[in-house]
Amino acid sequence: MDDNKIIDLYWKRSESAIAETDKKYGRYCSTIAFNILHNREDAEECVNDTYFKVWGVIPTLRPLKFSAFIGRITRNLSLNKYEYYNAKKRGQGETQVVFEELQGCITSTGNVEDAIEDMLLSEKLNCFLEGLPTEKRKIFMRRYWYLSEVKDIASDYQMSESKVKMILLRTRNALKEYLEQEGIVL
């Protein structure tokens, strides 16, 4: 079903909205959640929470890109759950690896969290991504937005794992340099 029709169902408060969403985006959301949590039950719980969240917000908002909208919600909910587990020392391996890869891309001064800084960081990330060649951008996003495993990215892009790792390494270095040039210090 077309995204606009699915959104229409939400606006009409039709219960079939969730069923149609699950039909079209269930696997997509499950993949995002599982990549972060590495646990089927937890991932499924996040996907259900996603539908609940979408059900709650769509009458007020009409997302322009439904797939990105719903994927973003799933990702955030999954990261929340991941951090909850991590705080309880139940960290999930691969996600931790992704965090470690990105560690060092920003210099920390130990400042308190500042939402404005996060907004600025998002804007700078957008600019950085815009400057990347398409393939490198997609690989970077697959790793750090979708938190996909390197071997899955390599398989999908028909390249060796070593090449994917090298592309990621160089892109991280470029990101670090770019953020430093832009004076991003969190």
Add this chain to the structure above:
Amino acid sequence: MREAKRIIRALGDVDDRYIEEAAPGKKNRTHLSYRKLAVLVACLVLMLSLSIVAYAANWFGLRDLLLPFINRSSSIEEESSTIGLSGYQASKEWQALAEWREFVSQYDPDGRIYQNIDGRLDSSFARYSCYLVYSQEMAEEIDRITEKYGLALHTTSYDLQEHPELIETLGDFLGDNGGYYTYMYEDGTFEVEGTIQLADTGAWDFVLLRSVKGTFHDAMLDIGDIAEYQEMLYETECGVPVTLALGKSRALVLVDLEDCFVTITIPYGTEKGLGQSHMKILADSIDFAALTPVVKPQSDLSNSSGSVEHDEVVKDGSEVAVEYDADARQIYAATLRNLLYNNILPDGSTAETSVGEYSSFAISDVDSDGKEELVLLYDPGVMADEKGYIMGYDSDTGETYIQLEEFPYFAFLRNGNLKALSSHNQTYGDMWPYLFYRYIPESDTYELVGYVHSEDKQVLELNGMSDQYPYKADTSETGTVYYVGTDGWGTTPMDETDYMEWLNANEGNVQELEIPYLPFTEENIGKMECQKKNMSGNSIDTRRLLDECENMKVHWESDSIDVDGNGITDYAIVGIVGLSLNERERMPYRHA
């Protein structure tokens, strides 16, 4: 770890289109076109008459590409098959890949060595930039393997989005299929993502990889359970024999040509309704004949059969042949990029600050030995950190070496000698103090001959210090005396006549070269690489794009909803001043 988490969180708010384009299983396509139904039907009839069914035939098929099974103890996945994509088992390319894969599987199994490099690659590994080589052991092993099998290493990877002219030389080999070009190596190995439109089943994605023989290419593919594949030999309409391999979730077309090995991978199989007839149509739609013989991108564009050319330049009135060495330029480019992106200086040390806007470089025969050198002037904006390097290239080892490191203020003389000027002039002379170096051709290095500075009578007078001028030494009464030291700055003044005598004796009284320095940017590095190849060197003007981002006048209005379920009330954009509707749609939601 908190910083990394903030990046991950902030990344969640990037533009929707980046999220969509990278979605698992989704690929971009450009210039899609449609094959006519009539042609399809005609092709199908013709192909059926030509095809040879050879199920389970273990002859030039998947099993001949199968790499030895690697047992990863940490893996709990089902056993799957991995094939090499550079040639069949009898080829040296496959054998080299099998050895390399086995080595890599056992080396650094827990990733600690990789972690220890902390994202920094030593410049000595620049020649392996197309491979994941991050230690001396890996470098030695890949050198051993490639030497054993007589294979070359990839040296440069071109982004075909930036250099489409490289692939255009192949003509319309994709036929009516749409294609999105990704990369090409210096030997002509390349990859293209394509889409074929079939009349009965719609569009199918595929990836075409051409691996050029003679170069080590480490592309591999996990194909799942090899026993599930049905294979058949088929001769295309163009008369090219190919192997068609059809599995449940993946299908492949294999073509072994004279100087390259071509693989077409379709990420779907019988589960999605793909059949042998579809694969035949795909095989027929590609003009494999256009993929051979391979023409290397640089030789094609430079109208040269080899990688080395010569320029005739004038030095001291005589013509000196300067060798243009494409390999050297590629390694020089790698050295520059290592500094540009990794902050690694040519000596392997880490630069405190990035190259900045004042750094520059030049490729020129500065020592008059007939070969091009790399002159790198690293100027991060802090004088204390500035460094200048003159680098040469050893074609035997394929590595660069530092001929001289000094403050980045060189005056190159046309006979190869040079003056390395000081960072400051704290003397009472107008002549800028310098260190005089004589070029030693035998070792391709420089020898420090003397420290030189001067003192002007007029300058001392202006500073009220005329009594300190050594009048006795200024026998020529030029108003300037000179100091020349061999172990440090000299303290004994000498007359200008004596100074000129010393300078002539050391071949320092020679006209200077004009060096064409370039700002230290990726664009210029790319141009330097491609200069002789007559390539446009086009690239995205990132600076301009960034400026545009900076100049956006954004007006924010809020809506107090936790839109994305992260527990924080979100602000949604409802109005943006000065942006078009399309640009508005691209803006993501923000946290506040």
